[in-house]
Amino acid sequence: MINDLEGEQPKALITGFSSGIGFAYAQHLAKQGWYLELVSKDPTRAQKAYEQLAYPHSRYHLADLSNIGGIKTVTEKVDSPELIIANAGITKFGEVGGLKESERKDLFYLLCIGVIDLLEEYVPDMITAGKGRIVIVSSIGAITPMPKSSIYASAKSAINSYGQSLAKELYSKNISVTVSLPGYVKTEAHAKAGLTHLRDKVPEWMWVSADQVVLETEKASLKKKSQVIPGIIYKLVSPFLNMSLANKIWNKMTKRGKS
Numbered sequence: 027m028i029n030d031l032e033g034e035q036p037k038a039l040i041t042g043f044s045s046g047i048g049f050a051y052a053q054h055l056a057k058q059g060w061y062l063e064l065v066s067k068d069p070t071r072a073q074k075a076y077e078q079l080a081y082p083h084s085r086y087h088l089a090d091l092s093n094i095g096g097i098k099t100v101t102e103k104v105d106s107p108e109l110i111i112a113n114a115g116i117t118k119f120g121e122v123g124g125l126k127e128s129e130r131k132d133l134f135y136l137l138c139i140g141v142i143d144l145l146e147e148y149v150p151d152m153i154t155a156g157k158g159r160i161v162i163v164s165s166i167g168a169i170t171p172m173p174k175s176s177i178y179a180s181a182k183s184a185i186n187s188y189g190q191s192l193a194k195e196l197y198s199k200n201i202s203v204t205v206s207l208p209g210y211v212k213t214e215a216h217a218k219a220g221l222t223h224l225r226d227k228v229p230e231w232m233w234v235s236a237d238q239v240v241l242e243t244e245k246a247s248l249k250k251k252s253q254v255i256p257g258i259i260y261k262l263v264s265p266f267l268n269m270s271l272a273n274k275i276w277n278k279m280t281k282r283g284k285s
């Protein structure tokens with residue numbers, strides 16, 4: 027699991043590196059010469075992704091970030107990163123009353139409270155160092171209702187709010203916080219959630235690539251912007267998403283359940 031020892035390179039921590047946006051982020055930062063501390067849950071997928079990344083200045087750790095034990099595993103093994111990409115997550119279809127209490131809690135922890143626990147551990151070191159960058163991958167679901175995915179949307183909304191507050195609090199301390207709000211991104215997330223039908227249902231022009239999300243998110247982070255909505259189409263529609271007609275059209279196009 028451990029490859030090259032960390033040297034003088036700046037160090038980035040990426041959660042959820044084994045596929046999708048996290049993997050694209052790892053590839054991007056590898057090209058920039060960062061030392062990478064990578065985290066995901068499934069051992070087979072992590073090893074496969076690590077081999078595919080083929081970047082010696084990195085190592086990976088296995089942790090289930092849907093509970094505090096997983097966060098502690100990471101904070102015990104990874105010392106004070108200069109850049110944190112809090113990306114790990116799943117999408118979950120779930121009508122009200124349809125998810126078990128443990129499923130609701132794990133999902134909310136993974137997408138929101140766990141991110142807070144991770145950052146609360148590392149940010150004081152960034153303040154002492156007088157520099158740092160934080161990227162939180164939330165979702166466009168943070169700013170628009172998502173029927174039948176209410177736990178997902180509310181967790182993404184809460185972490186967006188936490189990130190916006192932190193961005194203001196840390197700005198004068200030379201630490202940037204950028205929350206990324208992607209729409210539909212072609213990754214493994216939907217297939218894992220049993221939502222493969224969305225690939226056909228959601229029109230092609232509404233999908234953004236993971237690489238595009240990373241490029242726009244990094245650009246925003248380097249400019250110290252507190253929020254970014256990747257993809258031109260989402261930038262255009264986002265101001266209207268809470269209007270009732272726009273919201274009806276949006277929900278029709280992105281309907282999660284089959285009924």
Ligand SMILES: NC(=O)c1ccc[n+]([C@@H]2O[C@H](COP(=O)([O-])OP(=O)(O)OC[C@H]3O[C@@H](n4cnc5c(N)ncnc54)[C@H](OP(=O)(O)O)[C@@H]3O)[C@@H](O)[C@H]2O)c1
Pocket residue numbers: 041042043044045046047048065066067068069071072089090091092096113114115116117136163164165166207208209210211212213214215216218
């Ligand atoms: N795809 C979209 O349309 C979309 C849209 C908006 C926001 N997002 C957000 O983007 C982020 C990345 O998702 P993605 O689309 O790139 O999906 P993905 O391809 O499924 O990647 C998700 C990553 O998170 C890791 N992960 C999932 N649950 C974990 C857990 N309990 N503990 C540790 N690691 C865990 C996965 O590791 P394993 O290999 O172990 O599963 C994988 O590396 C998520 O926060 C997601 O909510 C995605």
